[in-house]
Structure formats: structure tokens, C-alpha cells
Amino acid sequence: MTRTTKTRGTREARPTRRIGFLLPGQGAQHQRMAAGLYGWDDVFTTTMDTLFAALGTDGGTLRADWLSDDPAVPPDHVTRAQPLLYAVDYAIGATLRAWGAPPAVLLGHSAGELAAGALAGVFDPADAMRLMWDRARRIAALPPGGMLAVAATVEELTPWLHGDVVIAAVNGPRQTMLAGPAAPLAEALPRIREAGLTAVPVKATTAFHSPALRPAISTEPYQGVTLRPPAVALWSAFAAAPLTVDLALSPRFWAGHPVEPVLFGPALDALLTGEDLLLIETGPGQGLTSLARRHPRVRAGHSAVVPLLPARPLGPRHDRRHLLAAVDRLRDQGWKLNPPPAPHDEATDPSGETR
Numbered sequence: 001m002t003r004t005t006k007t008r009g010t011r012e013a014r015p016t017r018r019i020g021f022l023l024p025g026q027g028a029q030h031q032r033m034a035a036g037l038y039g040w041d042d043v044f045t046t047t048m049d050t051l052f053a054a055l056g057t058d059g060g061t062l063r064a065d066w067l068s069d070d071p072a073v074p075p076d077h078v079t080r081a082q083p084l085l086y087a088v089d090y091a092i093g094a095t096l097r098a099w100g101a102p103p104a105v106l107l108g109h110s111a112g113e114l115a116a117g118a119l120a121g122v123f124d125p126a127d128a129m130r131l132m133w134d135r136a137r138r139i140a141a142l143p144p145g146g147m148l149a150v151a152a153t154v155e156e157l158t159p160w161l162h163g164d165v166v167i168a169a170v171n172g173p174r175q176t177m178l179a180g181p182a183a184p185l186a187e188a189l190p191r192i193r194e195a196g197l198t199a200v201p202v203k204a205t206t207a208f209h210s211p212a213l214r215p216a217i218s219t220e221p222y223q224g225v226t227l228r229p230p231a232v233a234l235w236s237a238f239a240a241a242p243l244t245v246d247l248a249l250s251p252r253f254w255a256g257h258p259v260e261p262v263l264f265g266p267a268l269d270a271l272l273t274g275e276d277l278l279l280i281e282t283g284p285g286q287g288l289t290s291l292a293r294r295h296p297r298v299r300a301g302h303s304a305v306v307p308l309l310p311a312r313p314l315g316p317r318h319d320r321r322h323l324l325a326a327v328d329r330l331r332d333q334g335w336k337l338n339p340p341p342a343p344h345d346e347a348t349d350p351s352g353e354t355r
Contacts, residue, residue: 015334017278017303018104020271021096021119022292023089024283025110025262027147027202029081033284034088034309035067036319041340043098047091047125054126055083055133076203082111082136083129089115089283090125092308096282099337101330103280107235107271109264109288110169110208113257121231122248131221131254138216139258145207146185148178151198159195160188168209169262171291177202177262179210213258222251240266264291272297278333279305280326286311306330 037044052059065071066084073080089112097103108116118128150157151174154167161167165188168179178185192199207213229245236243240263247253272295281289289307297303308326310318320342327337
């Protein structure tokens with residue numbers, strides 16, 4: 001939805017929707033996610049290097065696994081998925097802002113909320129990277145677990161909920177995630193399917209957003225970390241509401257994310273009820289785009305959503321091609337972005353396919 005004004009014989013689109021960043025979390029990770037932007041865009045590259053440097057030698061190892069076709073630690077492991085999701089989400093958000101698309105609203109999913117906090121100015125980005133790394137190492141020391149995505153309401157899943165298997169996320173009216181230790185979750189999966197419900201394991205080796213992770217929770221790493229009130233409207237998928245200053249400044253709130261359920265669906269519903277937005281999925285994959293497209297306000301055309309990267313891993317060229325195609329869509333919405341040009345060997349034919 002744009003309006004046009006006539007200037008010197010031309011018609012220019014002006015933005016009529018403010019921008020909201022959607023920052024993905026666990027489950028969006030994949031090998032070499034967004035690696036096609038590294039070395040191509042200066043802001044993205046510098047930001048990633050700064051975040052890796054914050055971890056010292058561990059950052060160098062993390063960077064090597066991120067860029068490798070054969071990483072020493074697989075991308076779904078918590079010590080890879082969580083810090084790399086934070087870093088990529090934050091770096092893409094910083095890049096888009098530098099190109100001329102500043103967010104007016106931020107909403108993260110799971111690990112994406114920490115990236116949203118850094119983009120909102122609550123955290124110094126390097127501090128948040130160190131906090132995420134510490135969290136990931138603590139979680140990695142716990143017994144294995146997992147997560148299930150189930151096409152059902154919370155009420156329908158009540159028979160399979162007990163002390164070990166819990167609601168981990170509510171992403172939409174019938175888009176719910178369960179989490180728990182590996183054995184109880186594996187026992188619940190066939191029973192849920194026998195009840196006629198569709199259930200699919202999520203890419204996680206940990207029972208995120210469940211009491212199983214409580215032993216990893218600590219506010220100790222926050223000592224000496226400065227927290228600030230958000231400089232940008234920051235919606236919390238844990239509170240399902242705008243983040244208050246008190247919560248933003250609370251180490252207990254941020255440290256407790258791994259055991260709290262993600263209420264992304266209710267948060268998105270409340271956000272879009274209050275304002276029509278141009279939502280941009282600012283991270284790997286298109287999982288949050290898929291969720292947002294099902295929302296009534298988006299289906300009716302009041303709000304819109306644009307993914308920046310491919311829905312699945314396709315390689316470095318496709319990272320850049322999809323991002324530049326998204327830039328064109330944002331320009332159609334009236335936003336004047338200035339990305340670097342595509343490499344000379346990545347021209348596109350009329351069908352949009354890279355030659």
C-alpha cells in the first residue's frame with residue numbers, strides 16, 4: 001500500500017506503512033545460513049566479524065563452522081544454532097537499517113528476541129553475543145531433548161502434557177510446539193499422530209522453552225552488562241506485548257527465556273491489531289513469513305510481509321539474489337534502499353533465475 005506524489009513530472013512512491021522486523025529463532029538455522037552476504041556487503045561482514053571477535057578464540061571456531069561445508073559441530077547443535085542465529089539476525093537487521101530501512105517495531109521468535117533487544121539498543125551487540133554463547137554452553141551440558149511442531153490447539157494437546165512434555169511455543173491458532181526430554185517426547189510423538197494430528201520433529205537437539213532447561217538458567221553472566229530502555233518499539237514474544245522498561249532492564253527476564261513458552265502468535269496478533277505494518281523477516285528461512293502470511297490482517301492486505309532470504313538453503317548466489325529481489329519489493333513500497341550491486345557474474349534473466 002503506497003501513495004504517489006508528483007515531483008518534476010515523475011511519480012514517487014512514499015511509504016505508508018512503517019517497517020517491522022521479524023527475527024527468527026531455533027528451527028530456522030541451517031548450514032552456511034546467510035553466508036552469501038559475507039564478503040559481499042561491508043556492514044554485514046563487519047558486524048559478523050565484530051560479533052565473532054567478542055568470543056575470542058571461540059568466535060574463530062564458530063566462524064569457521066558457519067562458513068564450512070563440513071563443520072566440526074553440526075549447525076543444529078545448540079552451541080552453533082543459538083549464537084549463529086543471534087549473530088545472523090542482528091547482522092542482517094543492522095545491514096537493512098544501514099541500507100535505508102529502519103525498523104519502527106521489532107518482534108523476535110525465541111533466540112531472535114535477543115537479537116531484537118540488541119537492535120533496539122537494550123544490549124551492546126557484543127555483550128549479547130557473549131550472553132548467548134554462555135547460555136548455549138550451559139544448555140549443551142544438559143541431557144538431550146527435542147521439540148515437535150503440531151497442527152493443533154493448546155487445548156487439543158492437553159492429553160499429552162505432563163511434567164516433562166510442555167507447550168514450548170504458540171505460533172498461531174493451530175500451530176503449537178511441544179518440548180521435552182528426548183525419551184518422553186519420542187513416546188508422545190506416535191500417540192499424537194494416532195490421534196489424527198500432524199506432528200513433525202523440529203530441528204533441535206534440546207528441549208527449548210521447557211522446565212528441562214532450568215538448571216542452565218543464571219543471571220550471573222549479566223553482572224557488568226549494561227541494559228538500557230529500548231530505543232525502538234520492542235515487542236516480546238514471551239510477554240506477548242510491548243516490552244516494558246522494567247522487563248527490558250531485568251536480567252532475570254532475559255536469562256529466563258530458555259524455560260518460558262514463546263507466544264509469537266498472540267504477540268503478532270496484538271501487534272497487527274494495533275497498526276498496519278510492512279513486516280520484514282530479518283534472518284534465515286521464511287518460517288515467520290509463512291506464519292505472518294496466514295494472519296487475517298496480512299491476508300486482507302492491510303499489512304504485508306517480505307522475506308529476505310530463501311525458504312531453504314540454496315547457496316550463496318541465491319542469498320544475494322533473494323535479498324536484492326526483496327529490496328525491489330521494498331522499493332515498490334516506497335522505501336529507498338541502497339544495497340551493494342550484485343556481483344557481475346550474477347545477472348538474472350527475465351524469469352529471475354541466476355545465470
